[in-house]
Amino acid sequence: MDIQTLFGLDGKVALVTGGATGIGRMAAESLVRAGATVLLASRKGEACEAVAAELNALGASGKAIGFAGDVGTEEGVDALVAAVKDRTETLDILMNNAGITWGAPMGQFPFKAWDKVMNVNVAGLFDLTQKLLPMLKASGTVDDPARVVNVGSVMGEREMGDGAYSYSASKAAVIHLSKILAKELAGDAITVNALAPGPFVSRMTAFATHDEEMRSKVGDDVPLKRVGRDEDIAGCMLFLCGRGGAYITGAVVPVSGGINVMSGPNIFEQALH
Template identity: 35%
Template sequence: MSETAEPTGPGRVVGTPVTAVYPELRGKAAVVTGAARGMGARFAAALAARGVDVVGADIDADAMAVTAKEIAEEVAGAEGPGRVVAAGMDVTRAEDHEAVAASAAREFGRLDFWINNAGIFPFAEVGDVTPAQIRATLSVNVEGVLFGAQAAARHMRPGGAIVNMSSVSAVRVRRGRGAYCASKAAVAHLTESLAVELGDQGIRVNSIAPGYIDTEMTRWVREDPKALQHALDVVPLHRLGSPEEVVGPLLFLLSDSARYVTGHGIAVDGGSRHV
């Protein structure tokens, strides 16, 4: 992965990282949750551009349908792009995961990859965290990962791969994000448990832990000069990451290059977890 280093604004860099092609991904099938926007949409687009058929699932079914159409147009010029099929899904419902997994297997004749990307990012000081907020956060961010892995494992053959979205917040406290940090710590540990148990089926499970990535979820950082400056100060590379810089590790973890990698988390954070 490489990029230019000329800033175009605070924390930004010019250019798109160059990622490996991984030709073995072509012809495979994947499910990406939370794919209507943000990182999920970029994951779906990157996979489709490399010939992977994708079911993009999101609680906002209408937005997912629009995104699927936009991705199809975006990758139309690629060599043998994969199809993108939109599906509605509430990740807190185990039956929704099963329905999407079964649909993907029927539609594409196989299910090779599952990316548990859907999540919420609530804010509340510790004293203000309500029972409803902590329940919702754990339900979406943790139960959603478990249910997704369960459904995927029922439909995958040996050689399948699951990638969960954790966060550097799993190991670093962020004020006002207690519920979120706890949920991502759970995701990181759950990933290890899933890797041990699903290894019996030849299924690999890993996680990605993004830091400050320039997406809709972190728009608040861009909009708050103090927050942006703090982010740039605590990141050793002194810039925000781009979504494409998370796509590269995802493709690696799904590829044959990582076929002996399971139960691990890759931090994509510019080094911020070390300071």
């Protein structure tokens, strides 16, 4: 089987939420380059339109369409579903990437930081997936299922708060929910997998990745000694969404440079030296 058959996405239609920046933007470009028509949605519709124009200028076999979409409220999800249906009759791939965070030290973390973050990162993700299920079910087959890729975080896998308590908890919920949905939707020819990224350059991480010096410092704390790159996300998406990933569901892909397996020191280290 050739590479194009394994990883090509000609004729597929994908929706990427939060697709204007960061990991969503990285994923969208990989899908367009693989031949898919990619719908980009975020709260900033103008930014999605601009990114779509950039992707369409690549000369790739796929294309992008940008528009506004907000998963932070039930009304927003309903409007996004309607916008998707206005633009396509089919949907093969759903990437739930839209997310927000909130940072404050223990003792100052506000109650409102929970409602806002959980609404976008968990409730919105679930509700959008639920309401797009008819389109995904119509596209999936036993040999080539429809695909859902949810973006979690290594902070949802490891005991890492870093002042972003509601964010970390929400990403743990995303990972667990992905496994639940994988179990429930397998019979409908829909795979559900999750990414658990570590540090990537994005608007959310700009406070620590805004220049090369800062990225180098962050990378020094990663076992593989760098921050994530565009191709790290691209490789995951083409694998999970192409024919090569058709037999995988319920997986959590640790795109975190080894942070997912970091642990404490060797308890005998001092005694042995």
